[in-house]
Amino acid sequence: MYYLLALLFLSLNPFLWSAHAKKKSFLRLQITRLIVGVLILFSLDYFLLIDHSSQAFTLWGLIFIAFSLFIDLFYLNVKGYKIFATLFLSSILIILYLVFIYPLTITSDKYEFVAAKTTIAEIEDESTNEKHIAVVPEKYARYRSEKKLGELAHASYYDLGDSTLQKIDDHLYWVTPIEYTGFFRWLKGQEVPGYIKMSAEDENEDAILVESSMKYVPSAYFQDDLQRLVRSKNKDTVLLEASFEPDDEDKAYYVVPYGYYNKFRQITDIKGIYIIDPATGKVEEHTMDNIPEFIDHVIPTSVAEDWNEWYGKYVHGFWNTLFAKEDMKLPTTWEGEDEVNGVFNNDLQLNWFTDFTRPKTDSGSMVGYSMLNAKNGKLTFYTEANGSLNGKSAINVAEKTFRAQKYEAGTPLLYTIYGQFTWVVPLMDSNHVLREIMLINAKDEKVYSYHTEKTKLFNDYKYALATLLKDDKTVPNDLAIKEKVSGVISFVYKSEVENSTVVKFMIEGNKTIFQVSSIDFPYSIFLDKGMQATIEYINTDETIASVENLVIDEQELK
Known part of the structure; x- marks a missing residue:
C-alpha cells in the first residue's frame, strides 16, 4: 500500500500520455520517475522512519503531486497545459498553507489541548525532601562520566549519550548510556x-x-538502530525521542513514547510507550494506564516544551501574541539548554519544571511556574510564586556572589524548601568541576546559603530563613525552634572581626556552641568562664547557634 504512492511520480496529465505514450523516450522517463519515487519512499521509510498514517500519506502525497506536476510543465505544447500549471500552483499553495498558515489558525486548539491537562494551584502541598534534591549539575556529572569512560578498553570506540535524571531504587542518579562514535566504530564494536x-x-x-552489553542503541546503524527496530514492528504510530531507563536492578532498557497527531500533524497526543531490551531487541508495548513503576520518562522534553509554550502563549489565541498580549506568559528560555528540567517531588515522581515570565525580555521576576508530570502528562501551574525571582535572576545572584572566582552557574531549579520557594543553583569552574551549591530564596535574594556539603548547605539555609525572615508569616514556625537556656558558662573564646568582637561560649551540660557579636550585645565582651547567663537562640540542630538574646546575671557585672 505504501509504495503505491510512487505512482504519483508518473505524469498526471492525461493529454500528455495520449500525445507521447508511443514514444520510447517518454516511457523511459516514466519508468525513471517511478524508480525515483520508489527510492524516495524507501528513504523516507528506512532513514527518516516516517509513520504510515493517513495524515502522513496526505502530506507527502501532496508534495509528490506538486513534484510530478512541475516536471510535466516542461512539456509546453500539450493540451491542458494551463489547467495543470494552475494545479501545480494550487498544490504549492496548499502545502505552504498546511506548513506555515494552518498552525497559526489552531493556536486556541493547542491551548485547549494543554489546558484540559492542567490544574491551577497556589503552592505545593509540602516542602521537598532535601534528601532527594538533585544538587549535582548535569555538566559535572558528565565531566565525571567522561573520566570513567576513559577507563574502558577501546575507549575511542565510544562516546557519552544524553544524560538523564533517573530514579533508581529510590535514589536520584544522572544516567548516561554509552554510544558509538561513528559507523566504523559500530562495525568493530559489535x-x-x-x-x-x-x-x-x-x-x-x-x-x-x-x-x-547493548546491541540496539540510537547510535547503531542499519538493523541495530534502536528507532529502526521499533519502527519495523510499528508502522502506523508516531515515534518520539528515545530515553534510557534502567530499572531498580540496574537492568538497561530504552523507552520510545508513541502516539498520534491531531489537527493535521500539529498536536502530539501520546498514547503509550515501547520498552526495548537493548540486549535482545525485544519490544513491549505499554499504554498510558499501564506504565511500569520504574519508568520515569514518558513525556519527552520536546513535547513538554511545546505544551508549556502553548499554555502560556496561546491563552487568547494567535493575534493576542502580536498585539495586546493579555494574560500571556512565556517559559524561560536557556541558550543551549532544554527549556524544561527534571525535578523529583516527594513521591519521587519526575516532573518537567519551567518558570514563566512576562513577555518582556529583561523581566527579572516570574509570574508562576509549572510542573509537568513526566509519566502521565498532567500539568500543574503554581501561581503563588508570582513576583519572585526567575531562573535567570537566580543565576545572576549566584554568579555575582562568586564573581572573584568566576564560577559559572548551572541550570537553576525551583523547589519548595522549608515552605519557601527556593532556587537551587550549582556553581562550577571553567572545567565544569562543581565548586559550590547555592540556595537562594525566591522572594528575597539576600536570603541564601552556599556550601559544598549538602547537610551544611541546608542547615545554613534553615538558619538564614529563621533569622532573616523571622517576621515572614510564610516561614514555618517549627523551622528552627526558639529555645531559652540558663546556666554557668564553661568555655569562652573571643575573636576580633571587622570592628566587633565575636564571642563563642558554652554552658555547662549543653554541647551547643553559642555565638554572639558585640555589635548586638555590647556586654558580651565581658563574658568569662564561671559567669551565670540566660540566652535565647534559634535551635537549628547545628553545633554552632547564634544568640537572639543574652542576659548576664547582674551580680556578675558588679
Whole structure:
C-alpha cells in the first residue's frame, strides 16, 4: 500500500500520455520517475522512519503531486497545459498553507489541548525532601562520566549519550548510556559495554560503570538502530525521542513514547510507550494506564516544551501574541539548554519544571511556574510564586556572589524548601568541576546559603530563613525552634572581626556552641568562664547557634 504512492511520480496529465505514450523516450522517463519515487519512499521509510498514517500519506502525497506536476510543465505544447500549471500552483499553495498558515489558525486548539491537562494551584502541598534534591549539575556529572569512560578498553570506540535524571531504587542518579562514535566504530564494536551512573544527590560519590552489553542503541546503524527496530514492528504510530531507563536492578532498557497527531500533524497526543531490551531487541508495548513503576520518562522534553509554550502563549489565541498580549506568559528560555528540567517531588515522581515570565525580555521576576508530570502528562501551574525571582535572576545572584572566582552557574531549579520557594543553583569552574551549591530564596535574594556539603548547605539555609525572615508569616514556625537556656558558662573564646568582637561560649551540660557579636550585645565582651547567663537562640540542630538574646546575671557585672 505504501509504495503505491510512487505512482504519483508518473505524469498526471492525461493529454500528455495520449500525445507521447508511443514514444520510447517518454516511457523511459516514466519508468525513471517511478524508480525515483520508489527510492524516495524507501528513504523516507528506512532513514527518516516516517509513520504510515493517513495524515502522513496526505502530506507527502501532496508534495509528490506538486513534484510530478512541475516536471510535466516542461512539456509546453500539450493540451491542458494551463489547467495543470494552475494545479501545480494550487498544490504549492496548499502545502505552504498546511506548513506555515494552518498552525497559526489552531493556536486556541493547542491551548485547549494543554489546558484540559492542567490544574491551577497556589503552592505545593509540602516542602521537598532535601534528601532527594538533585544538587549535582548535569555538566559535572558528565565531566565525571567522561573520566570513567576513559577507563574502558577501546575507549575511542565510544562516546557519552544524553544524560538523564533517573530514579533508581529510590535514589536520584544522572544516567548516561554509552554510544558509538561513528559507523566504523559500530562495525568493530559489535556491542556497547553498558552505561554510567552518578549520584545526583551526593557530589562526593564516584561515577559508576554498569556493565550491560547493548546491541540496539540510537547510535547503531542499519538493523541495530534502536528507532529502526521499533519502527519495523510499528508502522502506523508516531515515534518520539528515545530515553534510557534502567530499572531498580540496574537492568538497561530504552523507552520510545508513541502516539498520534491531531489537527493535521500539529498536536502530539501520546498514547503509550515501547520498552526495548537493548540486549535482545525485544519490544513491549505499554499504554498510558499501564506504565511500569520504574519508568520515569514518558513525556519527552520536546513535547513538554511545546505544551508549556502553548499554555502560556496561546491563552487568547494567535493575534493576542502580536498585539495586546493579555494574560500571556512565556517559559524561560536557556541558550543551549532544554527549556524544561527534571525535578523529583516527594513521591519521587519526575516532573518537567519551567518558570514563566512576562513577555518582556529583561523581566527579572516570574509570574508562576509549572510542573509537568513526566509519566502521565498532567500539568500543574503554581501561581503563588508570582513576583519572585526567575531562573535567570537566580543565576545572576549566584554568579555575582562568586564573581572573584568566576564560577559559572548551572541550570537553576525551583523547589519548595522549608515552605519557601527556593532556587537551587550549582556553581562550577571553567572545567565544569562543581565548586559550590547555592540556595537562594525566591522572594528575597539576600536570603541564601552556599556550601559544598549538602547537610551544611541546608542547615545554613534553615538558619538564614529563621533569622532573616523571622517576621515572614510564610516561614514555618517549627523551622528552627526558639529555645531559652540558663546556666554557668564553661568555655569562652573571643575573636576580633571587622570592628566587633565575636564571642563563642558554652554552658555547662549543653554541647551547643553559642555565638554572639558585640555589635548586638555590647556586654558580651565581658563574658568569662564561671559567669551565670540566660540566652535565647534559634535551635537549628547545628553545633554552632547564634544568640537572639543574652542576659548576664547582674551580680556578675558588679
